[in-house]
Structures are given as C-alpha cells and as structure tokens.
Amino acid sequence: MDEVSLGVEIGGTFTDLVAYGPAGLRTVKVPSTTHAPEQGATTAVREAFADLGAVATVVHGSTVATNAVLERRGERVGLLVTAGFGDLLELQRQDRIDTTVLKYRKPQALVPQSDVVEVIERMAADGRVIQEIDRASAEAALDALAATGIDTVAVCLLHSYRNPAHELAVAELAAQRHPGLTVVLSHQVSPEPREYERASTTVLDAYIRPTVDGYLGRLGHTLETGGFAGDLHVMQSNGGAMPADIVRRNAIRMLLSGPAGGVSAAAVGIMAGWAPFAAFLSRLFPARVRYSGTAFSFQLAGILGGAFAPTIGVALYAGFGTPYAVATYLAIACAISIICSLLVRFVPDDDVEQIGERASSHAEA
Structure with missing residues (x-):
C-alpha cells in the first residue's frame, strides 16, 4: 500500500486539508x-480519500483548546493546594502588562476562591518531607469538592516537582473515594x-482536558469507523506532533x-531554501515531515508567528487582561492570510513540488 500523509487544520470558517503521497500534493477546503x-x-478527509x-x-492542528479558553467554555475545576496557599491563583504575580493603566485589575482566575x-x-x-500528608484533611478536601458537583480537580502541592509522593497520595485517595473524579497532578x-x-x-x-479529550476521542472514532487504521497525531503548541492518545491526557x-503549525512550516521553509515563500506557506506538506497546518495555519502563523506569538503568549498568561493585543493580532493575521491566499494562485505547481522535495531531503538528512 502506498503511504499517504494528511495534514488537517480546523479554522473558524474553513477546515483545510493537505495530502502528500505518491500521487503528489492535494488540497481540500x-x-x-x-x-x-x-x-x-472527517468531511475533508473523506472528500480527499x-x-x-x-x-x-x-x-x-486545531484551535479547539484555544477557543475553549478564549470563550471561557472549559470545565468547572476545583483546586487542591498545600495548607496556607489557598490564595495562590488570586495573588498571581506582581507583573503588569500595562503599567500606565491606573484602573488595572488582575485577570480573573479560572478557579473561584470557593x-x-x-x-x-x-x-x-529539595524534596524532603517536612510534614507528612494528613490523609483525613485530603479526604475531607476531595469530599468537599465532589459534593459541589465538580468532576475535575487540579492538584498543586508545594515542591511536588521534587517529590510527587503527596500528590500521588491524593490521586490514590481520589480513585478510592470518588472513582469518577478526574485528577490532574501538577x-x-x-x-x-x-x-x-x-x-x-x-x-x-x-480546564480544557474534558473538551480536548472528548473532541479527539470523537475524531479518532469517526476516522476508525471510516476505515482509518494509521497514526493520528496532534500538533502541539511547540510545533511538534504527539500521538492523540497522549494529548488527551496532556491537553x-x-x-x-x-497557529503552531505555521511556525513549524516556516522553519522547514528556511531549510528548503525559503522560495517561493507564498507557495510554501499555503500548499506545502512534505512527505515524512509531520508539520501540520494548511492555508490558514501556514499563512497566519508562518508570517506572524515570530512577531506576534509572544503577544498571544502574554495575553494567555495574563488571562486576556488586554483584549486589544489579541484583537490586533487577529485583524492583521486575517488580512495577511487573505493576501497570501491571492498570491498563491499565481505560483506554478512545479515550484510547490520542488520545495516539497527539498524540504523532505533536509528532513531525512
């Protein structure tokens, strides 16, 4: 069987697909x-094959997780912390995105104090145990959260990155007392x-794990029902790809x-010689190179990723305390995306194939 690789990206208006295999390059919108x-x-995949x-x-690649945060449509989450650190999310940091705003307010935490x-x-x-975990207090905390109808609990105990024993103990107690509770350990x-x-x-x-888990589960099931027996990978925020089953547990x-797909595509474009730029951004998906993203992803993130990705990161980190940064990014990105969509129509197909071959050779090297 000839090997075919697909890249699928879901945007707010269109879902784009790029396929690369023995028959060459193919796109679907x-x-x-x-x-x-x-x-x-799945509609795009079935239309292609x-x-x-x-x-x-x-x-x-998908903005499902991003949209869940932007629109505040995530799961209700409970937070379990070390005694004395209950105000952790409320205190946040001293950093301020805009020091000139006199009426500045810290972003609202995703978990209310209650x-x-x-x-x-x-x-x-250094990982030494100063005080053993009080199992009674842990059981009471889990019972209190479960009694309010919370299905997902985030656990962040002091210095657990050095010694996770206490967090693991909480997870064990949760599995015993509340088997249906989803526990996320820091x-x-x-x-x-x-x-x-x-x-x-x-x-x-x-906050986003139930959304991501359900979404990828349905996508995988639909593809398998249609006869797909290959590997389903998901683009990460760092531009790499990870098996969908792992992403479901690391939302x-x-x-x-x-957006990350376009940044990765830009990196491959540099290795490939970077010309013609517009053709690479919207139509390249080299064989054996797992860089997702299609017209929208390549154009939006490939051009603006380097300049505007930090803006998105700051906005996300601050809980979107400055909506102007996000609005400006989206407006400029959409404008350049449209321009690139028009430019790519004038690029010959043989140029696209040439870039694909050069990128593949660099990846294999």
Whole structure:
C-alpha cells in the first residue's frame, strides 16, 4: 500500500486539508462545523480519500483548546493546594502588562476562591518531607469538592516537582473515594519550580482536558469507523506532533495547536531554501515531515508567528487582561492570510513540488 500523509487544520470558517503521497500534493477546503469541529475534519478527509485505509498518517492542528479558553467554555475545576496557599491563583504575580493603566485589575482566575481547598502537608524545596500528608484533611478536601458537583480537580502541592509522593497520595485517595473524579497532578503537567506558574498551568490543563479529550476521542472514532487504521497525531503548541492518545491526557500541549503549525512550516521553509515563500506557506506538506497546518495555519502563523506569538503568549498568561493585543493580532493575521491566499494562485505547481522535495531531503538528512 502506498503511504499517504494528511495534514488537517480546523479554522473558524474553513477546515483545510493537505495530502502528500505518491500521487503528489492535494488540497481540500470545506466549511467548518462549529457545533462539532470533528465533523468538518472527517468531511475533508473523506472528500480527499474515499478509502481511508490508504492513509498512513493524519496530523491534526486545531484551535479547539484555544477557543475553549478564549470563550471561557472549559470545565468547572476545583483546586487542591498545600495548607496556607489557598490564595495562590488570586495573588498571581506582581507583573503588569500595562503599567500606565491606573484602573488595572488582575485577570480573573479560572478557579473561584470557593472551589479552592487546602490539604495539610509540607514538602521542602529539595524534596524532603517536612510534614507528612494528613490523609483525613485530603479526604475531607476531595469530599468537599465532589459534593459541589465538580468532576475535575487540579492538584498543586508545594515542591511536588521534587517529590510527587503527596500528590500521588491524593490521586490514590481520589480513585478510592470518588472513582469518577478526574485528577490532574501538577508534577505531571508542569514539573517546574514557582508555584503560581505550575498551579495556573495545571488548572488550565484541567480546564480544557474534558473538551480536548472528548473532541479527539470523537475524531479518532469517526476516522476508525471510516476505515482509518494509521497514526493520528496532534500538533502541539511547540510545533511538534504527539500521538492523540497522549494529548488527551496532556491537553495543555494543544493550547496553541492551530497557529503552531505555521511556525513549524516556516522553519522547514528556511531549510528548503525559503522560495517561493507564498507557495510554501499555503500548499506545502512534505512527505515524512509531520508539520501540520494548511492555508490558514501556514499563512497566519508562518508570517506572524515570530512577531506576534509572544503577544498571544502574554495575553494567555495574563488571562486576556488586554483584549486589544489579541484583537490586533487577529485583524492583521486575517488580512495577511487573505493576501497570501491571492498570491498563491499565481505560483506554478512545479515550484510547490520542488520545495516539497527539498524540504523532505533536509528532513531525512
């Protein structure tokens, strides 16, 4: 069977697909289905290939996780912290995006104070146990959160990146007392120092995990039903690709999945010689190179990624306290995306194929 690789990216208006295989390069554009994004992706795949059994790899980029955060449509999350650190998300950091605004207010935390509970335990910065975890307080905290109807709990205990024993104990208790409770542990999501950064990252993972898990589960099931037996990978925020089953348990890695594909494509373009630029951005998907993203992703993130990705990162980190940054990014990105869509129509197909071959040779080297 000839190997075929697909790249699928879901945008707000259109879902784009690029296929590369023995028959060459092929693109498909279909309307996105906002109520069920996976339907647009599967429609594009089926339009490209009637027999999904011929497809070896599908690499998928999506803004599903990003939209869930932007629109505040994530799961209700409870937070379990070390005793004395209940105000962790409220205090945040001293940093301010705009120091000239006199009426500045810190971004609203994803977890309200009422859904934060404390557990008696203490770990030293070097991983030594200062105070063993009080199982009674941990059980009471889990019971209190479950009683309010919370289904997802983020756990961020002090210095768990050095010694995760207490977080693992909480997860064990949760599995015993509340088997249906989803527990997200900070030492697994972000095993790094600085409690606020680790806590906020863990909370964000828990906030979008049900959305990402359900979405990728439905997408995988639909593809398998259509005969697909290959590998389904998802674009990460860092531009790499990861198996969908792993992303379902590490949802935070998909937060900037959509735009990241274009940044990775730009990197491959540099290796390939970078010309013609417009053709590369919107039509390249080299064989054996798992860089997702199509017309929208390439054009939007490939051109603006280097200049505007930090703006998006700051806006996300601050809880979107400055909507002007996000609005400006989207406006400029859309304008340049439209321009590139027009430019690419004047690029010969043989130029596209040439770039694909050069990128593939660099990747194999």
